[in-house]
Amino acid sequence: MLKENQDTTSSAAAEADAGNIGADFALNPAASAKAHGLFEHLNSQFFNELRDDRAISGEACERIEQWLSQHHLDELNALNQLAKAHFLYEGITFSVYGDAAGTARTIPYDLIPRVMAKKQWNTVAAGCAQRVRALNLFLHDIYHQQEILQAGIVPELQVLMHEAFQPHMHQHDLKGQIYSQISGIDIIRGRQGEFYVLEDNLRTPSGVSYMLESRKISQKLMPDLCRQSNILAIEQYPQLLKEILAENSDADHPFIVVLTPGRYNSAYYEHAFLAREMDVPLVTSRDLFVDSGKVYVKTIRGRQQVDVIYRRVDDAYLDPLCFNSDSALGVPGLMSAYLQRNVVIANALGTGVADDKSIYPYVDKMIQFYLGEQAVLKNVPTYQCREKRDLDYVMANIDQLVVKEAQGSGGYGMLIGPQASKRQIDEFKAKVLAAPHLYIAQPTLDLSVCPTLTGFGVAERHIDLRPFVLSSPYRTEIVPGGLTRVAMQAGSLVVNSSQGGGIKDTWIIDSLHS
Structure with missing residues (x-):
């Protein structure tokens, strides 16, 4: 659970580390090898947010790659550890409901930002x-x-x-x-x-504090890079x-x-x-x-x-x-x-x-x-298991679909067919047949990826984005960005923190001035 004060596992050392992330991290001349050609091996079948988006200025992306290549992998991992120390010091921890250990955790943070051009952001915001x-x-x-x-x-x-x-x-x-x-x-x-809309959250949507804290961390860990990249501001949200x-x-x-x-x-x-x-x-x-x-x-x-x-x-x-x-x-x-x-x-x-x-x-x-308008952003095709025709299709193709509880959240109550065992599929089939109105199903989408730092180097990880929309009788406001969640496990499509997902800073860049 998120604590009012810093977690008891934080130490004086963590406090000192958290207080010292004020300038770009110094190069360590004793490190083994720099992260040169950091992204050269990232040529997967998925859309790569940093490398494949032609709407983003090549200069902006090259600047990020250049900054990363000037640091050794162990230095980059150390920066992520400083971010973790910051989260602990600030009390930014959470517990997973149902976790018998009740251990407070820090949400994993990845310093490689998710970048989007202002022009494309305008489409997302309008939608x-x-x-x-x-x-x-x-x-x-x-x-x-x-x-x-x-x-x-x-x-x-x-x-x-x-x-x-x-x-x-x-x-x-x-x-x-x-x-x-x-x-x-x-x-x-x-x-x-x-772009697709995966889900709407209208009850008590959360995560905006992670969005704001991610930006603070970026500015502390990479101040020069942030200043040079003309990132649109989000600190006005509160x-x-x-x-x-x-x-x-x-x-x-x-x-x-x-x-x-x-x-x-x-x-x-x-x-x-x-x-x-x-x-x-x-x-x-x-x-x-x-x-x-x-x-x-x-x-x-x-x-x-x-x-x-x-x-x-x-x-x-x-x-x-x-x-x-x-x-x-x-x-x-x-x-x-x-x-x-x-x-x-x-x-x-x-x-x-x-x-x-x-x-x-x-x-x-x-x-x-x-x-009287057409939707700017598309829905993901969805099968309603309450409908017999849809239910029959889902039962026949469940191994290729993502099946979700209509009231589910946090990555719970969900089956990812292509990644499930036969036993898991059979058990989930029984649940759906017992109460089909409680479930929907969708195709397994090829979610976009973003370069993400791991203990073994940089790898592609799937991501999503949660913009926050503020509404009054007089206006609608959306700060330029949102919470980018990242599935930290290789091949995983589940980005929720309760399922091991992490977060990235979201940089909306005006490519004309980057």
């Missing part, structure tokens, strides 16, 4: 913004007129019977019809470099987030808090990080109370009315009077205050119905229905 606009309109519609359901474009029962559908939200109006103020859209690239949250409120000077489940939550560091960077209180349910339909926070000066809650607590635990009565994470009466429009909760309750993997195949149609 993400378009998608989030349509999803917000979809959420407003299903809790109001339900026109898209009546038109038969999205199956009615699939929405109304969905476990994330919140009847309490029926006819509840939100300012600007914004349900998802903070959205994370997972993007992948195929064999030809084409201030943008605060502004967006305020714009979703009706108050003139809204009082904002970040609601966390507590320090033992796997994303606690991010909660604390964003509260600190926005300069707003980080609170738990014990700090909040409801009186006369309004939410207050306890302070040393007495109570203070809360106008906006950026919540990192799931729907089911937000209010024990309305949802899970055993929840100690929620605030009694919060839902009543929310329905009286006395407080804004971001993201809104009930957003989960729109980011379910079984709803995902309809997003292109939502964009056409609500916006």
Whole structure:
């Protein structure tokens, strides 16, 4: 779990190392061999983000390769170890739920950045913004007129019977019809470099702190290279987030808090990080109370009315009077205050119905229905196991497909057919046949790769990208970049940190000025 303070495994040496990553790492003349020709052997069948993208200035990529070639492999690995020491010192650790050892881990960081041209980023950003606009309109519609359901474009029962559908939200109006103020859209690239949306995250999307910390590390480990590369800035994200949250409120000077489940939550560091960077209180349910339909926070000066809650607590635990009565994470009466429009909760309750993997195949149609536009970013072809025809196809071709739980996350509840044993396939078949409506399947895509430092040198590893979309009634903001996640294991397609995945810095470069 992400710790409030530095992990007990960090030492004085780690603290000293973390404090000393201020300049470009000095060359070690005693090292055995430089990383010359570092990328010469990287000629696989996959699209290589650093070498195959003609939209990126050759000069920008050559500059990165040149910097890397000036360092020995053991020096580059030492830089990654300094990044790990920094993460430990800052308390950026996490635990995997269900891990009996309960050991706090640092997320693996790779110093070789993922680079994208500004021109291509503009396409990604436009596609993400378009998608989030349509999803917000979809959420407003299903809790109001339900026109898209009546038109038969999205199956009615699939929405109304969905476990994330919140009847309490029926006819509840939100300012600007914004349900998802903070959205994370997972993007992948195929064999030809084409972009696809893999998944939408509208409930409590996480990872933005890793995006920001990765940039800090890059600037500390490679300051000259960063300055020369004309990387578009992302450090404005916390201030943008605060502004967006305020714009979703009706108050003139809204009082904002970040609601966390507590320090033992796997994303606690991010909660604390964003509260600190926005300069707003980080609170738990014990700090909040409801009186006369309004939410207050306890302070040393007495109570203070809360106008906006950026919540990192799931729907089911937000209010024990309305949802899970055993929840100690929620605030009694919060839902009543929310329905009286006395407080804004971001993201809104009930957003989960729109980011379910079984709803995902309809997003292109939502964009056409609500916006009258064609989708800028494509969906991955998806088979819905609830449909007999699709189920028959999945059962016949499961060894060639990726099968996922519609409600799954973190890389769990998933089968990658080409990498699975016969026993695993047979067991997964039985699960799908027992409850087909809970599963979807997709082709095994040739995810793009990026050069990644390993203990044995530089190798290609598969990656994805999660841009973060901020929405208010007045604007949509996306900082240029996002969280690049990397599958650290050779051949793996799973980038989630809980499955051993790591992170890279994402450099959006204006190729005209690089």
